[in-house]
Amino acid sequence: MINKIIGIMSGTSLDGLDIALCKFSKINEHYNFDILQAETIEYSSEWRNRLKNAASMSASDFCRLNADYGNFIGDRIADFIGNTYNSNLAVGSHGHTIFHQPINGITVQIGSGAHIASKLKIPVVCNFREYDVALGGQGAPLVPIGDKLLFQKYDMCINLGGFSNISFDNSSGVRVAYDICPVNILINYFAKKKGLDYDENGKIGRTGEINIRLLKKLNDLDYYKKSYPKSLGREWVEKEVLSLIFDNIPIRDVLRTLYEHIAIQISTNISSSSKVLFTGGGVYNSFLMELINKYSNAYIIIPDKNLINYKEALIFAFLAYLKLNNEINVLASVTGASKDHSAGIIYN
Numbered sequence: 001m002i003n004k005i006i007g008i009m010s011g012t013s014l015d016g017l018d019i020a021l022c023k024f025s026k027i028n029e030h031y032n033f034d035i036l037q038a039e040t041i042e043y044s045s046e047w048r049n050r051l052k053n054a055a056s057m058s059a060s061d062f063c064r065l066n067a068d069y070g071n072f073i074g075d076r077i078a079d080f081i082g083n084t085y086n087s088n089l090a091v092g093s094h095g096h097t098i099f100h101q102p103i104n105g106i107t108v109q110i111g112s113g114a115h116i117a118s119k120l121k122i123p124v125v126c127n128f129r130e131y132d133v134a135l136g137g138q139g140a141p142l143v144p145i146g147d148k149l150l151f152q153k154y155d156m157c158i159n160l161g162g163f164s165n166i167s168f169d170n171s172s173g174v175r176v177a178y179d180i181c182p183v184n185i186l187i188n189y190f191a192k193k194k195g196l197d198y199d200e201n202g203k204i205g206r207t208g209e210i211n212i213r214l215l216k217k218l219n220d221l222d223y224y225k226k227s228y229p230k231s232l233g234r235e236w237v238e239k240e241v242l243s244l245i246f247d248n249i250p251i252r253d254v255l256r257t258l259y260e261h262i263a264i265q266i267s268t269n270i271s272s273s274s275k276v277l278f279t280g281g282g283v284y285n286s287f288l289m290e291l292i293n294k295y296s297n298a299y300i301i302i303p304d305k306n307l308i309n310y311k312e313a314l315i316f317a318f319l320a321y322l323k324l325n326n327e328i329n330v331l332a333s334v335t336g337a338s339k340d341h342s343a344g345i346i347y348n
Contacts, residue, residue: 022314031318055234142329145329219261266292266296274298
């Protein structure tokens with residue numbers, strides 16, 4: 001029974017490749033975990049540009065990128081684990097999302113699992129989203145089953161990454177989840193216009209003023225009126241959000257307005273007096289967290305750095321652990337698929 005899994009995650013904000021070596025156990029239907037070792041490999045400017053421009057590549061260049069990125073992941077894992085190879089080890093790789101259009105039956109994450117497996121000679125589980133989309137689901141979010149089984153003591157779990165997403169058990173005890181709104185995918189986009197990779201602690205946005213007209217347009221987006229299950233992707237941001245933001249608005253005011261918008265949307269989705277676990281890189285943005293605290297009456301819990309940084313990598317390792325043990329790892333109540341299922345392709 002494989003109980004040590006290396007979780008791999010690359011988010012839309014292109015910060016880098018998260019690698020987490022995790023150990024799992026199951027005792028009396030209760031799951032336990034431990035993050036044994038974790039690291040983020042920052043992308044070079046070449047890799048960041050290749051991933052950023054992947055959606056507009058030719059078919060042949062796209063296939064080449066998929067293979068190259070799989071080899072890149074395999075090499076980074078080999079560096080990470082050194083000589084700790086053994087028969088009790090596997091990989092759960094999310095890859096990097098290039099297309100996510102569930103309404104059209106499409107979701108694509110690159111990073112060839114076949115190439116990772118051929119490099120490492122250990123089992124690799126990947127392509128977690130495609131089967132769910134084929135079953136009529138959103139293909140996202142996938143993290144909530146990990147929230148339900150590994151973080152039961154919290155009423156809600158929120159991740160602040162490229163997008164914010166939330167999961168919780170409803171009044172019937174059924175786990176539900178959905179993407180709330182874009183976060184770092186927008187903040188980083190406008191920080192780059194000031195020559196920065198990100199807006200550290202919201203320093204730029206803090207100096208700006210809220211553009212009331214823009215804030216209203218953002219809060220009135222149709223997505224926020226939809227019921228779950230629902231999910232967001234890069235394409236939606238480019239089509240629905242960036243088109244609202246005119247060049248004559250100063251960047252500091254754009255960022256200040258975005259922070260206000262994000263805090264309002266997240267707080268609107270949090271139940272009063274609930275215990276909410278916050279993770280993801282957005283937790284380090286002190287200005288954003290101040291605004292969320294301002295609008296929310298919940299008890300906000302921020303865990304240790306390992307969990308803040310590597311919760312998603314941990315849970316994709318957990319999805320692989322469940323898959324390898326022939327257990328359900330995607331909930332239909334979360335994604336809207338026609339049934340609960342065990343997603344992922346295994347390369348042995």
